[in-house]
Amino acid sequence: MGYLIKLVKMARPYWKYLVVSGISMLAITALNLLGPWLVRDLTGIITNISKYPNAKRMIINISLILILSYILRIVFQFLNSYLSHYAAWNLVAHVRTLVYSKLQQLSFGYFVDKQTGQLMSRVVNDTANFEVLIAHAVPELFTNSLIILGVACILFIINPVLAALSLIPIPFLILSGTVFAKKILPNFREAQKALADLNADLQDNLSGIREIQIFNKQEKELLKIKEKIYRHINALLSALKLSAIFHPTVSFLSSVGTVIVVSFGGLMALRGKVPVQDIVGFILYLSMFYQPVTQLSQVIENVQQALAGAERVFEILETESEIKEKENAQKLKNVQGKITFENVSFSYNPEVQVLKNISFEILPGQMVAFVGPTGVGKTTIMYLLNRFYDPDSGTIKIDDIDIKDVTLKSLHDNISMVMQDVFLFNGTVAQNIAYGKENATMDEIIQAAKIACAHDFIQNLPQGYDTVIGERGVKLSGGQKQRLAIARAVLKNAPILILDEATSSVDTETEKEIQEAINNLAGTRTILIIAHRLSTVKKADKIIVLKDGEIVEMGTHEELFAKKGLYYHLCSVQLIDENNSLIREV
Numbered sequence: 001m002g003y004l005i006k007l008v009k010m011a012r013p014y015w016k017y018l019v020v021s022g023i024s025m026l027a028i029t030a031l032n033l034l035g036p037w038l039v040r041d042l043t044g045i046i047t048n049i050s051k052y053p054n055a056k057r058m059i060i061n062i063s064l065i066l067i068l069s070y071i072l073r074i075v076f077q078f079l080n081s082y083l084s085h086y087a088a089w090n091l092v093a094h095v096r097t098l099v100y101s102k103l104q105q106l107s108f109g110y111f112v113d114k115q116t117g118q119l120m121s122r123v124v125n126d127t128a129n130f131e132v133l134i135a136h137a138v139p140e141l142f143t144n145s146l147i148i149l150g151v152a153c154i155l156f157i158i159n160p161v162l163a164a165l166s167l168i169p170i171p172f173l174i175l176s177g178t179v180f181a182k183k184i185l186p187n188f189r190e191a192q193k194a195l196a197d198l199n200a201d202l203q204d205n206l207s208g209i210r211e212i213q214i215f216n217k218q219e220k221e222l223l224k225i226k227e228k229i230y231r232h233i234n235a236l237l238s239a240l241k242l243s244a245i246f247h248p249t250v251s252f253l254s255s256v257g258t259v260i261v262v263s264f265g266g267l268m269a270l271r272g273k274v275p276v277q278d279i280v281g282f283i284l285y286l287s288m289f290y291q292p293v294t295q296l297s298q299v300i301e302n303v304q305q306a307l308a309g310a311e312r313v314f315e316i317l318e319t320e321s322e323i324k325e326k327e328n329a330q331k332l333k334n335v336q337g338k339i340t341f342e343n344v345s346f347s348y349n350p351e352v353q354v355l356k357n358i359s360f361e362i363l364p365g366q367m368v369a370f371v372g373p374t375g376v377g378k379t380t381i382m383y384l385l386n387r388f389y390d391p392d393s394g395t396i397k398i399d400d401i402d403i404k405d406v407t408l409k410s411l412h413d414n415i416s417m418v419m420q421d422v423f424l425f426n427g428t429v430a431q432n433i434a435y436g437k438e439n440a441t442m443d444e445i446i447q448a449a450k451i452a453c454a455h456d457f458i459q460n461l462p463q464g465y466d467t468v469i470g471e472r473g474v475k476l477s478g479g480q481k482q483r484l485a486i487a488r489a490v491l492k493n494a495p496i497l498i499l500d501e502a503t504s505s506v507d508t509e510t511e512k513e514i515q516e517a518i519n520n521l522a523g524t525r526t527i528l529i530i531a532h533r534l535s536t537v538k539k540a541d542k543i544i545v546l547k548d549g550e551i552v553e554m555g556t557h558e559e560l561f562a563k564k565g566l567y568y569h570l571c572s573v574q575l576i577d578e579n580n581s582l583i584r585e586v
């Protein structure tokens with residue numbers, strides 16, 4: 001119920017449309033009730049024409065009123081249908097925007113155990129339930145109740161005995177409606193769920209189509225997808241089977257009501273107890289009576305369904321981000337690029353501590369490399385600097401300001417990061433580089449590409465900077481993707497640049513070039529490099545060596561090499577000597 005109130009509050013901007021739509025709905029109901037009454041009157045005149053001296057005039061008048069009522073009904077139906085849909089879809093659009101915007105604000109930790117498909121379904125499908133609620137379920141609940149009440153009153157006014165008789169099928173209709181809502185609708189929903197599963201699996205498989213081919217898993221995957229396809233179809237068919245039984249049953253029960261009225265009414269008419277016009281009126285009203293009774297339980301089910309969707313949507317909207325900005329957070333301005341970690345410890349989950357008491361200081365403009373065995377926590381340090389996660393203890397400062405005291409936007413404005421697994425958007429090369437800076441000029445884009453050693457290969461692409469690179473940059477090689485990502489980060493021109501394995505996919509020649517470009521950037525900004533290939537970090541002002549989540553060595557290449565500790569060991573494994581040349585040929 002709480003969600004319904006929240007939803008009503010959200011729909012407030014559209015109340016004018018909903019009120020006009022509601023009034024139109026009342027008018028439609030009244031006109032629907034008027035029609036049979038007029039036909040009944042018309043029948044009364046025709047069957048007793050001798051009683052009405054001005055019968056012709058009356059027939060014409062009634063016919064005109066009937067036509068007018070039908071025309072008015074069209075107008076009100078348009079207003080009701082369009083305005084309720086207008087309000088409902090606008091509300092859906094508003095909520096979808098809110099949910100997406102909220103998702104963008106949630107921290108990294110939130111997404112770790114969520115499937116993309118699940119979240120997409122919340123943004124798109126669950127919100128679509130609101131349209132059903134506002135444009136269909138609530139209006140139908142309202143109109144159906146009104147019609148049932150109105151028709152019942154009219155039937156009892158026309159003839160209480162016949163009215164009482166026509167109520168006989170009602171318990172059976174309510175029963176079958178309830179069965180429909182309880183048994184058939186869940187089946188349809190099961191089919192919908194199966195379709196969502198099929199979509200999620202298809203999305204996964206199509207993204208991994210190369211892996212399927214490489215590992216020759218076509219048959220296995222085909223079976224899996226086929227099973228999902230048939231699960232959906234079978235769920236749909238069993239729902240349709242029940243539905244195919246239900247609808248004729250409802251028509252039969254409604255016809256029974258009509259038969260009761262016709263037979264009993266006929267007998268009563270023979271005895272002169274009921275005029276023919278009342279029988280006609282009865283039959284017309286009955287057709288309006290039984291349908292809403294049957295629909296009522298379906299409508300209630302729809303409302304419940306929409307509320308379940310609302311619950312899932314509000315769950316996201318009300319999720320508190322683990323990373324909270326302080327109320328009086330200041331903007332991080334004029335950053336020089338000093339970075340300080342003071343006794344920082346961190347764990348993703350309580351069982352494993354990833355970083356233990358990490359402390360270091362990086363001066364503005366320094367180039368610092370983080371090295372160490374895989375999984376030691378290098379990337380995690382960069383995540384903490386970006387405040388994607390908060391440390392369990394310790395403080396991280398930029399220019400001596402605790403990053404918890406600054407706005408997240410200004411923090412991210414001052415850090416440029418090339419991640420390990422590069423993500424590029426489906427667009428042109430130029431658009432992808434320009435992602436680093438709004439309104440970047442073509443000259444700036446080309447300049448950034450040149451720094452990242454990407455200009456030459458871009459020029460050789462079929463449409464140069466206008467080449468569309470495909471989903472996730474599928475049309476580019478690993479090294480090309482990395483260089484675009486570097487260009488994007490360079491264009492952002494932030495005072496702190498992080499390169500996490502940014503040159504792992506390029507050949508040694510290109511790596512040298514990129515290295516030179518990075519060296520050229522050195523001094524103009526603080527640069528943090530994570531690299532497994534130690535030849536790339538030799539020029540760093542400081543090398544921080546990590547092991548088991550702790551800093552074990554810190555110094556320049558020469559200092560650490562001379563120390564003959566872990567760094568020396570890592571270098572010798574990679575056959576690098578203190579002058580950064582191979583110790584021996586392999």
Ligand SMILES: Nc1ncnc2c1ncn2[C@@H]1O[C@H](COP(=O)(O)OP(=O)(O)OP(=O)(O)O)[C@@H](O)[C@H]1O
Nearest residue numbers: 112348349354373374375376377378379380381420
């Ligand atoms: N979201 C997460 N949830 C739980 N554990 C995580 C998560 N991300 C990383 N880890 C774990 O934290 C540890 C440190 O990971 P991190 O990516 O920082 O290492 P790394 O030194 O950058 O490794 P590599 O050199 O292989 O990139 C690893 O053991 C990893 O399994």
